[in-house]
Amino acid sequence: MPWILAIDQSTSATKALLFDRDGGLHDKESRDHRQLYPQPGWVEHDAEEIWQNTLATLRALLGRHADKIADLACLSLTNQRETIVVFDRATGRPLHPAIVWQCRRGDPFCAEHATAGREALVRARTGLRLDAYFSGSKLQWLLRHRPELRRQLADGTALIGTIDTYLIHRLTNGAVFATDHTNASRTLLYDIGRLRWDEELCAMWEVPLAALPQVRESSARFGETTLDGTLARALPICGVMGDSQAALFAQRCFEPGAAKVTFGTGSSILLNIGPRPQLSERGVVTALAWVHRGVPTYAFEGIVISSAATLTWLRDQLGVIDDIGNAESLARELADNDGVYLVPAFSGLGLPHWRPAARAAIVGLSGHSDRRHVLRAGLESIAYQLRDALDAMRADAGVELRAVHGDGGPAANRFLMQFTADLTGVELRIATMADCSALGAVLAGMLGLGLRGSLDEIATAPRDDVVYRPAMPREQVQKNYDGWQRAVRQVLAAAS
Numbered sequence: 377m378p379w380i381l382a383i384d385q386s387t388s389a390t391k392a393l394l395f396d397r398d399g400g401l402h403d404k405e406s407r408d409h410r411q412l413y414p415q416p417g418w419v420e421h422d423a424e425e426i427w428q429n430t431l432a433t434l435r436a437l438l439g440r441h442a443d444k445i446a447d448l449a450c451l452s453l454t455n456q457r458e459t460i461v462v463f464d465r466a467t468g469r470p471l472h473p474a475i476v477w478q479c480r481r482g483d484p485f486c487a488e489h490a491t492a493g494r495e496a497l498v499r500a501r502t503g504l505r506l507d508a509y510f511s512g513s514k515l516q517w518l519l520r521h522r523p524e525l526r527r528q529l530a531d532g533t534a535l536i537g538t539i540d541t542y543l544i545h546r547l548t549n550g551a552v553f554a555t556d557h558t559n560a561s562r563t564l565l566y567d568i569g570r571l572r573w574d575e576e577l578c579a580m581w582e583v584p585l586a587a588l589p590q591v592r593e594s595s596a597r598f599g600e601t602t603l604d605g606t607l608a609r610a611l612p613i614c615g616v617m618g619d620s621q622a623a624l625f626a627q628r629c630f631e632p633g634a635a636k637v638t639f640g641t642g643s644s645i646l647l648n649i650g651p652r653p654q655l656s657e658r659g660v661v662t663a664l665a666w667v668h669r670g671v672p673t674y675a676f677e678g679i680v681i682s683s684a685a686t687l688t689w690l691r692d693q694l695g696v697i698d699d700i701g702n703a704e705s706l707a708r709e710l711a712d713n714d715g716v717y718l719v720p721a722f723s724g725l726g727l728p729h730w731r732p733a734a735r736a737a738i739v740g741l742s743g744h745s746d747r748r749h750v751l752r753a754g755l756e757s758i759a760y761q762l763r764d765a766l767d768a769m770r771a772d773a774g775v776e777l778r779a780v781h782g783d784g785g786p787a788a789n790r791f792l793m794q795f796t797a798d799l800t801g802v803e804l805r806i807a808t809m810a811d812c813s814a815l816g817a818v819l820a821g822m823l824g825l826g827l828r829g830s831l832d833e834i835a836t837a838p839r840d841d842v843v844y845r846p847a848m849p850r851e852q853v854q855k856n857y858d859g860w861q862r863a864v865r866q867v868l869a870a871a872s
Contacts, residue, residue: 377396377397377447378397378447378448378449378827379394379395379396379397379402379441379444379447379448379449380394380395380396380397380448380449380450380451380452380615380818380821380822381393381394381395381434381437381438381448381450381451381452381611382394382395382451382452382453382454382615382814382817382818382821383430383433383434383451383452383453383454383455383543383814384454384455384619384811384813384814384817385426385430385453385454385455385456385539385540385543386455386456386619386813387456387459387476387477387478388408388409388411389406389407389408389409389429390406390407390409390426390429390430390433391404391405391406391433391811391814392404392405392406392430392433392434392436392437393437393811393814394437394441394444395814395815395818397822397827398837399809399815399818399819399822399837401809401811401814401815402441403437403440403441404437404811405433405434405436405437406433407429407432407433409421409422409425409426409429410422410425412473417479417480417481417483418479418480418481419475419476419478419479420473420474420475420476420479421459421473421474421476422470422473422474423461423463423470423473423474423539423542424469424470426474426539426543427468427542427543427546430543430546430547431603431604431606434603434606435603435606438603438606445607448607448611449612449821449822449825449827450611450612450613450614450615450821450824450825451547451601451603451611451612451613451614451821452613452614452615452616452814452817452818452820452821453540453543453544453598453613453615453616453617453817454616454617454618454619454622454813454814454816454817455538455539455540455543455559455618455619456476456477456539456618456619457477457538457558457559457562457618457619457620458477458509458510458511458538458562458563459474459475459476459477459511459538459539460474460475460511460514460515460536460537460538460563461474461536461537461538461539461541461542462518462525462528462529462534462535462536463534463535463537463542463545464528464533464534464535465532465533465534465535465550465553466533466550467550468542468545468546468549468550470542471525471528471534472518472522472525474539474542475514475517475518477509477510478509479508479514480508481508481513481514481517482508482512482513482514482516482517483508483513485508485512485513485516485517485581486506486507486508486513489506489580490506494506494580497576497577497580498564498577499655500655501566501567501568501569501574501576501577502561502564502565502566502567502568502574502577503561503568503653503655503661503662503663503664503674504562504564504661504662505659505661506564510562510563510564511538511562511563511564511565512563512564512565512577512580512581512583513564513581515536515563515581515582515583516581516582516583519582519583520582529583529584529587530584532586532587534587535553535587535589536583536587536588536589537553537555537589538555538559538560538562538563538618540555540556540559540616540618541553541554541555541559541589544598544599544613544616546604547599547601547603547604547613548598548599548600548601548613551599551600552598552599552613553589553590554589554590554591554592554598554599555589555590555591555592555616556591556592556593556594556596556616556617556618557571557591557592557593557594557664557666557667557672558594558617558618558621558622558663558664558665558666559616559617559618560573560589560591561663561664562618564577564581565577565578565581565583565588566591566664568653568662568664568672568674569653571591571667571672572591573585573588573591592616593666593667593668593669593670593824594615594616594617594621594625594666594667594668594817594820595614595615595668595820595821595823595824596614596616596824597612597613597614597824598613598614598616599612599613600612600613601613612825614820614821614824614825615817615818615819615820615821615822615823615824616817616820617666617813617816617817617820619813620638620644620646620663620677620813621646621663621664621665621666621675621816622812622813622814622815622816622817622820623636623638623644623646623783623812623813623816624636624646624648624665624675624816625665625666625816625817625819625820626807626809626812626813626815626816626819627781627783627805627807627812627816628781628834628835628839629646629648629781630648630673630831630834630835631648631778632648632649632650632773632775633647633648633770633775633776633777633778633779634647634648634778634779634781635647635648635766635769635777635779635780635781636780636781636782636783637762637780637781637782637784638782638783638784638812639683639684639758639782639783639784639785639786639787640683640684640784640785640786641682641683641684641685641688642679642680642681642682642683642685643679643680643683643758643761643762643784644677644678644679645677645678645679645680645762645765645766645769646663646665646675646676646677647675647676647677647678647766647769647770647773647775647777648665648673648674648675648775649662649674649675649676649773649775650673650674650775651671651672651673651674652674653672653674654674654676654772654773654774656676656768656769656772657772658727658728658768658769658771658772659727659728659730659768660676660677660678660727660768660769660772661676661677661678662674662675662676662677663675663676663677666820668823668831676769676772676773678726678727678765678766678768678769679726679727679765680726680727680758680761680762680765681720681722681723681724681725681726682720682721682722682723682757682761683758683761683786684700684758684784684785684786685720685722686718686720686722686754686757686758687700687703687754687755687786688700689720689722689754690750690751690754694750696747696750696751696754697747697751703751703755703789703791704789704790704791704792706747706748706751706752707748707751707752707755707791708791709748710748710749710752713749713752713753713756713856713859714740714742714744714745714749715740715742715859716738716739716740716741716745716749716750716752716753717738717739717740717753717756717757717760717859717860717863718736718737718738718739718750718753718754718756718757719734719736719737719738719739719757719863719864719866719867720736720754720757720761721734721735721736721737721867721871722735722736725864725867725868727764727765727768728764728765728767728768729764729864729868731868731871733871734867734868734870734871735867735870735871736867737863737866737867737870738750738753739862739863739866739867740859740863755789755791755792755795756792756795756856756860757860758786758792758796759792759795759796759799759800760799760857760860762796762799762800763799763800763857764864766780766800777800777802778802779802779803779804779805780796780797780800780802780803780804780805781804781805781806781807781841782796782804782805782806782807783806783807783809783810783812787806787807790844793806793842793844794844794847795848796844797844797845797846797847798846798847798848798853799848799853799856799857800846801846801853802846803843803844803845803846804843804844804845805841805842805843805844806841806842806843806844807839807841808840808841808842809840819834
């Protein structure tokens with residue numbers, strides 16, 4: 377039986393994982409890396425540390441499964457997006473710490489371009505917002521503040537890559553300089569309609585086009601690796617995809633109207649909108665979900681700022697609960713929310729309101745209210761925000777919401793998942809596989825190797841999901857949602 381090795385290089389750690397042909401996870405190894413904060417608002421990673429952790433996790437995992445090495449089919453890769461590395465062409469060694477997606481040092485450059493009226497151009501070509509979250513302004517900062525890097529990029533001795541590109545270059549000993557569409561499209565340098573690096577955007581961010589990698593489909597071959605001499609025979613690298621899109625792929629959201637939400641500190645939402653790019657009127661960004669056999673699939677992408685973070689706040693700041701694992705049982709002690717709502721605008725309100733000045737509030741308390749009402753309001757706020765985001769996304773997309781697929785830590789809370797299904801009015805399918813991003817890259821790799829014949833074959837393969845179906849009467853759903861909207865209006869009025 378063929379086995380597939382995978383790397384999941386995330387913001388906090390690097391994991392090596394071993395999957396079987398059916399997509400079952402058999403074992404994994406993980407190493408954390410340091411988070412570097414040179415000054416307020418700046419975030420960096422040591423890319424050399426990430427490379428060494430990649431080798432260490434792969435070697436440790438294979439050390440436990442030496443009997444399977446002969447049957448390895450390929451190595452697949454998923455990664456944190458937007459984080460950028462400038463590295464030496466000859467050695468692969470990083471020439472500057474990786475600048476992480478969270479880093480805000482590019483804010484002044486984004487402001488300059490906005491003042492110059494370039495926001496519409498950026499949005500039309502990339503589908504993204506003019507924001508330092510993405511890679512373009514990070515690169516402009518490097519080019520302005522590190523003249524030696526500007527010279528090396530200009531003369532071809534240095535290269536630019538997102539984490540996938542950097543690791544592929546190291547894994548292949550410099551033989552392959554390439555990325556996939558999902559990672560390229562997060563740089564603010566890539567035209568998602570024409571599927572190519574954009575010369576005008578590169579000039580805007582001062583980035584030399586020749587320093588950027590070749591862009592391939594996620595299921596393409598990305599060279600071969602011996603894992604720096606660990607393997608006796610070279611292993612193909614096949615299946616490369618940014619983490620959010622990889623999770624969408626793993627959830628088999630191949631048709632327009634299928635959505636994925638990863639419940640976490642915040643919640644990441646992707647909605648398949650089909651083969652043509654669309655721009656949202658409500659501030660949703662347009663993502664290139666993947667390209668398969670030359671045909672692109674696009675998605676709307678939204679973020680709920682405070683999901684599990686709300687529960688952490690209730691535990692750590694208010695002391696409403698000692699153990700978040702008990703939240704479900706406490707919430708079920710109440711017949712309903714008794715009109716209590718928590719609007720978790722701790723960092724403002726995002727999609728669809730976009731009000732950074734908004735502040736959190738608990739609305740509807742009475743003498744009858746106790747900690748259970750506040751806790752339940754916190755749980756329910758996750759579902760309300762998800763519905764707000766999905767309503768905005770599907771209204772702009774003009775597609776019927778078919779199903780929502782979920783993963784992440786809070787997905788273990790059955791009360792929250794049932795309430796989410798009730799509120800959205802569609803089936804909610806929760807993956808029992810915790811490592812959906814890695815699985816998505818592996819499935820793309822199997823597609824490229826011919827171990828899966830088509831997207832349809834992947835879509836119809838057996839899967840082990842927990843399914844929640846809408847059960848709450850519609851009038852009760854509407855009453856609950858109307859109460860949430862009134863609470864949000866109060867918060868927005870206070871921020872005016």
